Amino acid sequence: MEVSKSDIIQIIKDAGIVGDIDAIENDTLLWDGYLDSLDMANMLLIMEEKYSIKIPDEDVDKLESINAIAEYLSIQ
Amino acid sequence: MIGIEQIASYVPSQRDSNFEKKQQFGIDDDFIKKKIGVHTVSRKLANEETSDMCVRAFESLRDKSGISADEMDCIVVCTQNPDGYGLPHTSAIVQSKIGGREDCAVFDISLGCSGYIYSLCIVQSFMAANGMSKGVLFTADPYSKIIDPDDKNTSLLFGDAATITLLGNNPIFMAGHFAFGTRGSEYAAIQRVGDHLKMNGRAVFNFSATMVPQQIKQVLKMSNNNIEDIDLFLLHQASKYLLDIIQQRLLLNSKKVPTNLATQGNTISSSIPLLLEGYLTKDNCKKILISGFGVGLSLASAILERT
Numbered sequence: 175m176e177v178s179k180s181d182i183i184q185i186i187k188d189a190g191i192v193g194d195i196d197a198i199e200n201d202t203l204l205w206d207g208y209l210d211s212l213d214m215a216n217m218l219l220i221m222e223e224k225y226s227i228k229i230p231d232e233d234v235d236k237l238e239s240i241n242a243i244a245e246y247l248s249i250q
Numbered sequence: 251m252i253g254i255e256q257i258a259s260y261v262p263s264q265r266d267s268n269f270e271k272k273q274q275f276g277i278d279d280d281f282i283k284k285k286i287g288v289h290t291v292s293r294k295l296a297n298e299e300t301s302d303m304c305v306r307a308f309e310s311l312r313d314k315s316g317i318s319a320d321e322m323d324c325i326v327v328c329t330q331n332p333d334g335y336g337l338p339h340t341s342a343i344v345q346s347k348i349g350g351r352e353d354c355a356v357f358d359i360s361l362g363c364s365g366y367i368y369s370l371c372i373v374q375s376f377m378a379a380n381g382m383s384k385g386v387l388f389t390a391d392p393y394s395k396i397i398d399p400d401d402k403n404t405s406l407l408f409g410d411a412a413t414i415t416l417l418g419n420n421p422i423f424m425a426g427h428f429a430f431g432t433r434g435s436e437y438a439a440i441q442r443v444g445d446h447l448k449m450n451g452r453a454v455f456n457f458s459a460t461m462v463p464q465q466i467k468q469v470l471k472m473s474n475n476n477i478e479d480i481d482l483f484l485l486h487q488a489s490k491y492l493l494d495i496i497q498q499r500l501l502l503n504s505k506k507v508p509t510n511l512a513t514q515g516n517t518i519s520s521s522i523p524l525l526l527e528g529y530l531t532k533d534n535c536k537k538i539l540i541s542g543f544g545v546g547l548s549l550a551s552a553i554l555e556r557t
Contacts, residue, residue, distance in 0.1 A: 212285050212491045215455040231452065
């Protein structure tokens with residue numbers, strides 16, 4: 175499925191993550207000052223619900239940037 | 251009709267501060283205050299048993315209501331951290347310590363964060379079915395017995411406390427419209443492994459964020475209520491973050507969702523009665539929805555109506 179940067183930015187905003195979300199670069203590491211484990215759990219849930227997928231725990235570490243998330247979702 | 255007549259509690263005075271663990275766990279003030287919402291966790295004394303915590307709660311009830319142990323037709327303890335190895339049942343030890351009658355029905359219920367609501371239904375039904383007049387339900391689940399102090403997932407969250415709910419035929423609140431649920435396929439998300447508690451935070455978050463709003467909507471529908479008809483939502487005090495998410499998903503007015511996490515933490519099955527205790531005499535709170543969720547993974551919800 176095709177997922178755009180704006181889709182992912184919206185998911186990050188929907189997860190209530192604070193900060194200048196629109197300014198996040200595609201390859202910025204999200205763990206560096208943007209989200210913690212609780213934010214990630216919420217973001218993952220929102221993605222799972224939005225795209226009707228299940229993201230196993232072992233894949234979570236791959237979702238470290240907007241680029242990585244887009245690439246991951248595109249092959250689900 | 252059997253319902254809630256009074257609630258009393260015992261929260262140990264010792265506190266462990268999460269602010270003193272910032273360096274250990276790489277967290278900051280914002281995480282403590284805004285995410286987990288627990289500033290300090292309450293801790294029982296090292297030589298204080300689960301039954302001792304129940305006795306302290308009973309003494310508080312006795313001071314409030316004048317009740318004596320020999321008036322009780324049943325004594326029930328909800329715990330998953332019993333005295334010793336759990337044999338004999340902790341409620342028998344409590345009965346001995348407070349001086350209950352020998353013809354009193356005494357048993358334990360093994361449930362965690364959903365335990366108060368399940369137990370409320372069990373005990374009031376048991377009492378009604380057997381023509382009992384007075385009974386007490388204790389919640390006392392000191393997780394400090396099994397917390398790994400080096401585990402960020404659990405040591406920042408769980409506190410110790412005990413409560414006692416007096417049930418009888420002159421109630422302040424009647425409980426009804428119960429709903430129950432279990433996802434046993436995810437039992438491993440919260441379990442004791444060896445000496446310590448292990449928790450998969452993400453699995454617990456997913457379960458709670460999705461199943462709790464669903465069940466609350468089910469209870470509202472069952473009882474022909476809208477969200478606006480409920481005066482208070484007393485939700486299990488899992489963490490501030492989870493409470494915020496559930497509140498957002500249900501579009502609840504935050505003024506109707508009180509919290510007492512900051513000074514004691516998540517006290518397992520005691521979290522709801524600890525909150526409820528403060529609202530028993532607030533006459534403007536006529537309809538309260540209670541919802542507990544956690545280990546099992548289990549959840550239960552119900553509506554309390556003032557008589």
